[in-house]
Amino acid sequence: MIRFVCFVAAHCMNRTFWITALISFINALSFTILIPVLYLYGRQFGLTDFQTSLLFSTYAVAQFFATPIIGKLSDRFGRKPLLIISLAGTVVANLIAGTAATAGVLFFARFLDGITGGNASVAQAIISDVTTPANRAKGFGIIGAAFGLGFVLGPALSLLAQQISLGASFLVSGAIALIALVTTIVFLPETLKVKADRGNLFDLGLGNLIKGLTIPKTGILLIINFLTGTTFAMFTYAFQPYFLHVLNQSNQSLTKMFFLFGIVGVIMQTKGVSILTRKLNLGTILLLALFVRSLSFILMPIWVNIVYFVLVSIFFSLFNSLVQPMISTLISLNSRPEEQGTVMGLNSSYLSVSNAFGPVIAGLIVNQSHPETYAYPFYLAGVLTFLVLALAIKTRKQYQVN
Template sequence: MKSFNWREKFDLPPLFWLIALIALINSISFTIIIPLLYPYAKQFGLSDLQASLLTTAFALSQFFGTPILGKLSDRLGRKYILVFSLAGTVVANLLASVAGVAWLLYVARMLDGLTGGNTSVASAVISDITTPQQRPKAFGIFGATFRLGFVIGPVLSYFAQQMPTLPGVSSLGMSFIVSAAIAAFASLLTLFFLPETTSTQGEFKLSWDDFAFGKIAKSATRPQLGNLFILTFLSGSTFTIFTFAFQPFFLNVLNQDAKGLAMMFALVGILGFVSQVFALESLSKRFNLINIIAVSLLLRGVTFLLMPTFPTYGAFVIIMVLFGIVNSFPMPLIDTVLSLNSDTKEQGEVLGINSSYLSMSNAIGPVISGLLVSLNYTTPLWITGGLTILVAGFAFNLKSRFKCNKPAVVSN
């Protein structure tokens, strides 16, 4: 039996580990507010649908902001665009922590979304500093940092709420304060330690073409890459329908409490982190990347269908274990395929457009789920399970269009 080669597993440029650390800190800042956004909205007297629209406001804003930041990072360089993005999170969360009226909370979420292109810019940095052969490994570990954030963030959110409150800040608002402080640390780390990684920099010129959102829609018809953008949107939409519906199902159908819900988030986070770090690279060496994406989507859809089929806590835990293992594969692999099939000079823009499709799906999914939940708590799970299996079939049909096992880059 072949022994596990730790040196080979983590043989990546030192600069990659810095950007991975920055991404981890940023993901912790983001996931701190996930468990509290709904109850915080309730403090403002918002209905369930209005509370779900906070997620939509963030995602729509991110949809418009991310491709601009991605393109600007190609033109101006990655470093300062990344610092700008992180600083936007700092300001937005500070504003949310002291918001006294609901509309100000919406403004804070929109500001965070408009400046929330840090993941796509960080992905472009990884493309700058790694070889095509290293990218499946690099994007897998990079994606795992976000999963690890889902383990650490909710725990920090809990402790933040136990802290003494500041004037004008509620106990839930203290989590926004902690999140802002962590994002500020990530921005300083980027400013002082991350070198510029792209050599194609130009003077700052912002034109209407930078806001050409029609190009995002047109990109769906782009040869090869357009199919991946569509796959990102379909995968993201079905997933976000689940993420909204999952919580009331767990609390009301399975009769569990918020503490148990936090444990489920931690379980999924741990399994996602482990599978991305220790399984993704090995699978990518043995199988076509599109096949891995399709199989993981198929299994994800099956888990959605199994949840309402076996509505007991014990069965739910077992199903979530399977879900946590396979759920972490699609997005980092789609980013890898995009990177391998786009020109190096446009990778920031390409990854930014892909993130915009994901943001668009994040905006649509919660609204659809909120409407379906009004029927009953199981309907969204049945529907998103069937839709996810159809998306897996769409992914399978793409495998003949991409030679993902070879490191050669194909220019469009």
């Protein structure tokens, strides 16, 4: 934590950037506490693998429709009020989820968290407001590192909360989101200098979900983001039952794996992004990261051995942590300043809906009665990611910046 703060202090563009990075870290910590327990919590309510995949998708579908609205509103009314609303929704939703008595209440809580969950896109818009184009990749890399650090500490806190109950993880997550909420209210200044024309108050950006795909340069990046998000969501869902049922590992070991992913991601996003951006352009880094991701997906289930799986996972985590910062940076650099909230909302929205499709696809493929099927989503995700890589190579001239 101390090294991360020192890194940010040395590289951040201003005080507001540092505050936003801190809020992003706290928010990521709240989010990553839930990742190791959501599948297990759903099974605790008697849900099947497929029904548990719908639990993942409920949150993602709600975010798909909500994030462009929140992004559009942040362009009209400012970043701070929308970030406050988003964080408050997370606090309430996790309180409901942690005390849920039925699966229906749990589904409602995940929907509520999703429908108010535009905090990541608003934070990205803030970074776009306070960074120069030359420093933007580094800025998004630091925000990615904040998320990665949350990925390190979140599973550790989750492991402690699980000693009480799985539901306690949601309560701890809500408490941490409350800290981010208070920090935003007290310390974060408004960063939007020029507000967008309010126009029709009922035009809140849903139409942009389709129109956004036709935006020059940005549209193809949204498509790439959606496709890469879908394959990654397939892996994220399939990873947990594969690790538990095929590799025969414990819940605690699963949480430790997420802890490892976080450590590797922080190393790459704090050190690797700065090194790579000095030697390679953003498009080349994205292509390299997609290649390694697709290859890793295919390699992971080839040999059912925990040591082998961990080694491939480390290799995967190093380069996978580059994908989202590169896409976000390219989208930001290809968009006008007054549209940053809107395009970042679209970016988060398409990433969210990919998180809806991915778990459902994986949930339909796997069958608990046949453990060998838990490897199938890995292979499918690898093949599909290779196809996304081919698309990114073919369309590279459309989104590349000098």
